[in-house]
Structure formats: C-alpha cells, structure tokens
Amino acid sequence: MTRKSFALLAGPALALGLGAAEAAELGAVDEPIKLAINEWTGQHVSTHIGGQMLEAAGYKVEYVTAGYMNMYQAMADGEIHAALEVWTSNVSELFGELEAEGKVVDISGLGLDAKEGFAYPAHVEELCPGLPAWEALAACAPMFATAETLPMGRLVDYPADWGTPGADRIAGLGLPYKAVPAGSEGALIAELRASSEKKSPLLILFWQPHWAMSAYDVRFVELPVGEPACYEDPAWGPNPDATFDCDFIPTRIFKAGWAGFAEKWPAAYEILESYQLSTADQQPLMGAVDVDGRSVEEVVAEWMAANEAKWKPVVDAAVN
Structure with missing residues (x-):
C-alpha cells in the first residue's frame, strides 16, 4: 500500500529482467490501457513509470482512480486492465477468488524491498x-x-x-x-x-x-x-486464543492484471511483466512529490528522460 528529511541516494538501475524473448505483437493500440491509481504516492510513481513505458511503445494509457481494496472486480470485468503495485500483506481476498476463477492474473513481482x-x-x-x-x-x-x-x-x-x-x-x-x-x-x-x-x-x-x-x-x-x-492457528504465537498475534509475513509487491490483457496487448503485457523497480529508484521520486511538492507526471517524465538506459531496453525487447 504511500509507504521524511532524507538522503536522496542514487540507487541501482531498474532491474530489467531481460532475456532472449522475441518481440511481441502490439495488439489493440487504438484502445487505451487503463491503469489503476490507488491511494499512495509510491503507487502513483510505480504506475506512471509503467505507463510511460507503455506510451513509449506506442500505446495509449489512461489512469483510473480506484480503491485499492475494491478494484479487482472492475479488473475482472476488463474495466481496469492492470494495477502495478499490489502488496500481498493486505491484498483483498477478492483478488485470490478472482485469480482462482481465471479472471485476473498475477503478472509478476515489481521488485521493491518491502x-x-x-x-x-x-x-x-x-x-x-x-x-x-x-x-x-x-x-x-x-x-x-x-x-x-x-x-x-x-x-x-x-x-x-x-x-x-x-x-x-x-x-x-x-x-x-x-x-x-x-x-x-x-x-x-x-x-x-x-x-x-x-x-x-x-x-x-x-x-x-x-x-x-x-x-x-x-x-x-x-x-x-x-x-x-x-x-x-490460534495456538501459534504468544496468544493461544487468537490469530494475528505476530508481525506481517514478509511482503511481496506485484503487478496484477485483467486476464485478457496478454491476448489484447501482447507487447504491453511483456513490458509490464519485465518491468522491475528498486526501492532506491522509487523513494527519491516519492520525496520529490511529497516533500518538494512536484507533480508525479513531471517527476516521472524527468526521471524517464534521464534514465533511458534503465527502462528503454525493456520496451525495445518487447516491440523490436
């Protein structure tokens, strides 16, 4: 879920996860890919980086404001096509139910250390x-x-x-x-x-x-x-009569999508599947928004322009 005088440390490059995959078909480039915007700044940053990567590949992108706990039915219905920062620690139970029904998919981990x-x-x-x-x-x-x-x-x-x-x-x-x-x-x-x-x-x-x-x-x-x-199991932990008597299970942050995404926009799906973001890359951008008062769009566009080597190979691998 956005998780400050702080040091803006230069982080390692985005993990590209590149392999020898062949370029995919673009698919329905005339129809916008709708990405969920949830309630915290880090998610906005993650989503706009992914969105700008899709735009660089030739896609249209729309950002749709959506409640984090209730967006999954809209995703299952194809009204939202992807959410790019989902935390396993408090993901809605509905996601698991819809995933089991084959209506939504876990695209891949995002790579943040949570x-x-x-x-x-x-x-x-x-x-x-x-x-x-x-x-x-x-x-x-x-x-x-x-x-x-x-x-x-x-x-x-x-x-x-x-x-x-x-x-x-x-x-x-x-x-x-x-x-x-x-x-x-x-x-x-x-x-x-x-x-x-x-x-x-x-x-x-x-x-x-x-x-x-x-x-x-x-x-x-x-x-x-x-x-x-x-x-x-209530018997586990210091309170023998209750569950949740412990810390969070280590969290995985992943990207989720509509089950029809890969078929409709094959290259876009490949881009999002390969897209990885490090904590060291994300946090300075969050600070620029929340501390310096800059817009997410401006901060991400500036980062994208200065860091093509970190994201452009992912796009190129999917479309060229």
Whole structure:
C-alpha cells in the first residue's frame, strides 16, 4: 500500500529482467490501457513509470482512480486492465477468488524491498524505553492514549479502505490499544511530522519503501515473526486464543492484471511483466512529490528522460 528529511541516494538501475524473448505483437493500440491509481504516492510513481513505458511503445494509457481494496472486480470485468503495485500483506481476498476463477492474473513481482509493521519515530524510544520489543507497548499504553481512546493507547492504523491490519494485530496480541484508521496516506505523514516536531508519543502502522522512513527516523516494533500459521492457528504465537498475534509475513509487491490483457496487448503485457523497480529508484521520486511538492507526471517524465538506459531496453525487447 504511500509507504521524511532524507538522503536522496542514487540507487541501482531498474532491474530489467531481460532475456532472449522475441518481440511481441502490439495488439489493440487504438484502445487505451487503463491503469489503476490507488491511494499512495509510491503507487502513483510505480504506475506512471509503467505507463510511460507503455506510451513509449506506442500505446495509449489512461489512469483510473480506484480503491485499492475494491478494484479487482472492475479488473475482472476488463474495466481496469492492470494495477502495478499490489502488496500481498493486505491484498483483498477478492483478488485470490478472482485469480482462482481465471479472471485476473498475477503478472509478476515489481521488485521493491518491502516491510510493514507497527512503527514509531526514534525519539519515542526515550518515552517508552522497552522499545523496540513489542512487550513494552502494554506498559506504555497510557502514554499513547488520546481523548478518543482513553483509557487505551492509540494506534494510528492504515486508512479504512486498506483493510484493518493494525486492529487485527492489536486484538491478536491482546494489547490495550484502540486502532484508529487514518484518513489517507497524507494523514499518516502528518502524524509522523507532528510527533517528530513535538517529540510526542506515536505508534503508527507504516511501511517501506517510503520517504518518511528516513525523514523521521522511523523504526519498526519487533513483533513475533510473521508466519502463515499465525494467521490460521490460534495456538501459534504468544496468544493461544487468537490469530494475528505476530508481525506481517514478509511482503511481496506485484503487478496484477485483467486476464485478457496478454491476448489484447501482447507487447504491453511483456513490458509490464519485465518491468522491475528498486526501492532506491522509487523513494527519491516519492520525496520529490511529497516533500518538494512536484507533480508525479513531471517527476516521472524527468526521471524517464534521464534514465533511458534503465527502462528503454525493456520496451525495445518487447516491440523490436
């Protein structure tokens, strides 16, 4: 799901994943390929890079605003053709059902190095000295309380339409906290900024890659290691009566698409299948948007112009 004074480090090149594949047919170039735009900046960056690669190959691209948790039926119906940054940690169950029915497909992994979990700005360790161990959160709960959560502590959860992963883990671990959904990615950033400026307590659900991880020196709580059994078997983990008493299972970020995509636009599908993006490439672009206030379109176009060697071979391999 967008995961900041930070160092804009020059990252490694986009992993191209090139092989000896033959050029594919372009297909229906007169019809636009519709790419989903979800609720976070990193996804916008990933999608516009992929979209501009398709345009360079001669395709028309439309960007369609779509709710992350409910876009898959539209994808199955061919109303949206691809989503280029889907996180396995909170993908809708509907995706799995539609994939099993052969209506949507997992195109391939995107390549980003991802992590999600309970997090806090570094100064919070001085307020709750037992951190990063998760057991410290119980004793520190009053410190994290707000007027709307008293007597429990507050966990700022993901926006409601991203699912309830924070609330699930609070319940599973039996922690005396109330999960309060943020209104948006921007609201999550506002919480981190305010906490860092005021040196106030904050427990938040957050993720990387995200420019805020560096800007606010965000650190993750050490939860019990996430395993599939934790989600299915209450006997697994520290709480014998509940599931989700663990961290996130390591996340894979992938590209998903309408099942008819490859047949309708063969070369476009090959481009998206080969498209890989590194965390080091993505995060500076996210910062340029969220910190510097530039548009996604401008930032991505500038990056594409300066980095043809990183993406053009993928396009050329598919269409030439």
